[in-house]
Amino acid sequence: MKNIVFIGMMGSGKSIVGKKLSETLGTFFYDTDHIIESREGKTISEIFELFGESYFRKLEEDIVKEISNYENSVISTGGGIILNPVNIERLKKNSFIIYLENSIDELISHLNDETQNRPLLANENIYFKLNELFKQRENLYKKNADFIIENENMEDTIKKIINLDII
Ligand code: S3P
Numbered sequence: 001m002k003n004i005v006f007i008g009m010m011g012s013g014k015s016i017v018g019k020k021l022s023e024t025l026g027t028f029f030y031d032t033d034h035i036i037e038s039r040e041g042k043t044i045s046e047i048f049e050l051f052g053e054s055y056f057r058k059l060e061e062d063i064v065k066e067i068s069n070y071e072n073s074v075i076s077t078g079g080g081i082i083l084n085p086v087n088i089e090r091l092k093k094n095s096f097i098i099y100l101e102n103s104i105d106e107l108i109s110h111l112n113d114e115t116q117n118r119p120l121l122a123n124e125n126i127y128f129k130l131n132e133l134f135k136q137r138e139n140l141y142k143k144n145a146d147f148i149i150e151n152e153n154m155e156d157t158i159k160k161i162i163n164l165d166i167i
């Protein structure tokens with residue numbers, strides 16, 4: 001099986017949907033942010049604070065290089081993975097890319113109290129910041145996706161993905 005890679009904004013549900021899909025399919029599951037945190041022994045916020053965003057983006061690129069060689073896996077990525085075209089090129093080799101799409105209001109309601117480990121949202125008006133990031137990124141998400149799935153409800157989202165007939 002080709003890998004299934006989830007892309008999308010913070011709060012789009014990539015990690016939770018990815019984990020559930022991998023359990024449903026009995027495949028491996030990887031989450032780029034979790035791998036980075038466990039290898040560095042630090043949270044994403046600590047990495048941004050101590051070493052800066054560009055250091056984090058380099059770690060992200062290294063992880064993508066490694067996991068893009070895997071098979072039979074569901075992979076959830078950080079929201080900024082699409083900013084680096086090399087990441088997309090590597091992932092596309094062996095994966096279907098699914099963009100989980102949500103309205104800004106849905107993103108905010110999913111993020112709820114989970115903004116403390118999202119350094120790009122720290123000390124920001126979340127509504128304005130998410131809008132700004134979404135404007136910068138929407139085209140990249142859409143352009144690089146093999147499939148775009150609206151993620152309103154996890155069970156429905158899993159069914160929609162299984163019905164794509166790519167597995
Ligand atoms: C980021 C999204 C985060 C994490 C980092 C940067 C982004 O992942 O990789 O804080 O640039 O959108 P999630 O999309 O899982 O929140």
